[in-house]
Amino acid sequence: MMELEKLDFGKPVEEVVAFSTTRGEVVAHKPYSQVNLCDYVGDDALRVLDARIMLAMQLGVDLDDLVMPRQTHSCRVAVIDECFRSMDIDKQEAALEGVDALVTTLHGIIIGVNTADCVPIVLVDDQACVIAVAHAGWRGTVGLILKHVVEEMCRQGASAGRIQAAMGPSICQECFEVGDEVVEAFGQAKFRLEDIVERNTATGKAHIDLRAANRAVLVAAGVPEDQITLSCHCPRCEHDRFFSARRLGINSGRTFTGIYLR
Numbered sequence: 526m527m528e529l530e531k532l533d534f535g536k537p538v539e540e541v542v543a544f545s546t547t548r549g550e551v552v553a554h555k556p557y558s559q560v561n562l563c564d565y566v567g568d569d570a571l572r573v574l575d576a577r578i579m580l581a582m583q584l585g586v587d588l589d590d591l592v593m594p595r596q597t598h599s600c601r602v603a604v605i606d607e608c609f610r611s612m613d614i615d616k617q618e619a620a621l622e623g624v625d626a627l628v629t630t631l632h633g634i635i636i637g638v639n640t641a642d643c644v645p646i647v648l649v650d651d652q653a654c655v656i657a658v659a660h661a662g663w664r665g666t667v668g669l670i671l672k673h674v675v676e677e678m679c680r681q682g683a684s685a686g687r688i689q690a691a692m693g694p695s696i697c698q699e700c701f702e703v704g705d706e707v708v709e710a711f712g713q714a715k716f717r718l719e720d721i722v723e724r725n726t727a728t729g730k731a732h733i734d735l736r737a738a739n740r741a742v743l744v745a746a747g748v749p750e751d752q753i754t755l756s757c758h759c760p761r762c763e764h765d766r767f768f769s770a771r772r773l774g775i776n777s778g779r780t781f782t783g784i785y786l787r
């Protein structure tokens with residue numbers, strides 16, 4: 526069995542399961558390990574397929590019920606509906622290219638994103654049976670990807686005030702040192718810098734709280750703050766359990782964060 530880190534919402538949501546994968550067997554200093562579902566980060570294709578099969582079997586779904594986009598730090602959201610499901614595989618792949626968030630109302634379909642330090646977020650309006658997942662690195666955060674996700678969820682029947690959101694393992698503020706151009710980008714996007722930026726007194730470098738920044742985007746989009754759960758896991762701090770690109774390099778595995786309606 527694969528060890529999954531369960532993601533909890535502020536209130537129990539019975540028909541929804543949300544989780545992040547862990548690395549499985551790890552060989553010290555190797556950038557990949559037993560469990561990596563991402564097929565565009567240089568890992569062995571058969572090992573990636575193995576991990577996908579293992580997860581699908583564990584969750585009791587078919588391999589093609591496991592849907593993940595080809596992420597590019599964009600702010601594009603794709604809806605996984607019956608129309609998508611009826612397309613042939615090439616068209617599905619094209620529809621998932623350059624996408625960083627997914628929304629669905631279908632039951633039994635696992636939608637997920639792959640991350641290594643960036644923030645993965647799962648969202649649900651259980652009354653409307655609308656779920657979503659998103660990948661927010663600093664570019665996606667500045668581009669307000671979560672605002673776009675909430676808007677799409679609402680087009681599918683959700684109400685922002687009912688949405689529960691939970692973040693998966695994501696880089697902590699202490700680990701997330703950034704250049705001043707990144708701070709500038711957050712300032713231009715009208716984030717309240719005093720809430721998300723701290724300076725290391727020894728190095729003078731800026732550190733951004735990416736989780737808090739995304740929480741601010743959700744709150745601005747109408748999601749109540751007490752319905753947003755931040756992760757207490759940082760991949761860079763816990764790199765034996767979750768993949769960290771800052772620790773292992775860009776060519777390394779990814780943590781898969783998924784959500785599905787039973």
Ligand SMILES: [Zn+2]
Pocket residue numbers: 696697698699700759760761762763
């Ligand atoms: Zn950390």
